[in-house]
Amino acid sequence: MGGVPGAGKTTVINKLKEVLKEDVFVVNFGTVMIDIAKERFGITDRDAMRKLSRVKQNELQLAAIDKIVELEKGKRYVIIDTHLAIKTPSGYMPGFPKELLEKVKPEIIVLITARPEEIWERRHLDTSRKRDLESIDDILEHEKINIAYLMAYSAMSGAYALIVRNNNGKLEDAVNRIKSLFYDGEK
Ligand code: AMP
Numbered sequence: 001m002g003g004v005p006g007a008g009k010t011t012v013i014n015k016l017k018e019v020l021k022e023d024v025f026v027v028n029f030g031t032v033m034i035d036i037a038k039e040r041f042g043i044t045d046r047d048a049m050r051k052l053s054r055v056k057q058n059e060l061q062l063a064a065i066d067k068i069v070e071l072e073k074g075k076r077y078v079i080i081d082t083h084l085a086i087k088t089p090s091g092y093m094p095g096f097p098k099e100l101l102e103k104v105k106p107e108i109i110v111l112i113t114a115r116p117e118e119i120w121e122r123r124h125l126d127t128s129r130k131r132d133l134e135s136i137d138d139i140l141e142h143e144k145i146n147i148a149y150l151m152a153y154s155a156m157s158g159a160y161a162l163i164v165r166n167n168n169g170k171l172e173d174a175v176n177r178i179k180s181l182f183y184d185g186e187k
């Protein structure tokens with residue numbers, strides 16, 4: 001599951017955990033990555049990771065993928081809270097390199113979105129994070145890139161691509177949309 005910062009990935013996932021009867025194992029990619037970054041590079045700020053060199057970010061990403069494969073062993077339902085496109089100072093970086101698609105084999109790739117003005121406002125209100133304050137146009141650009149990456153990952157892996165809107169006041173609809181996936185057919 002991915003989306004721009006402020007789209008509400010973590011909020012949707014937390015709510016989903018509350019309402020699902022099934023046991024869902026949730027893993028936050030950024031948390032796994034920052035734990036490895038602390039050990040290897042002495043970095044403690046999760047919002048600083050995307051400003052590391054591409055080589056370092058890629059190293060952390062691959063190590064995080066292996067850790068996640070280990071953690072998810074034997075789990076029936078797994079949700080990964082992550083990003084489709086990482087906005088680095090040198091350009092966007094794929095959040096799902098081929099190793100992730102091959103080793104984790106996601107069945108459904110979900111993009112959480114919201115209106116850009118709402119995302120902008122949520123970032124302003126969130127004092128717990130050191131998020132860059134971007135313009136509405138920057139957010140729109142990131143959203144377009146996310147969709148492009150989503151389609152690429154889906155085409156590469158055969159996974160479903162699902163876009164879920166999490167507009168203000170519509171958290172329940174977003175959660176229900178994802179919840180329905182657990183009762184459709186085999187999944
Ligand atoms: P979050 O708390 O979800 O905003 O994630 C914190 C940070 O973790 C992001 O800003 C990225 O630097 C990193 N991160 C999360 N998912 C990925 C991924 N799939 N590939 C590379 N970096 C990631």
Ligand code: MG
Binds near residue numbers: 009010081
């Ligand atoms: Mg989050």
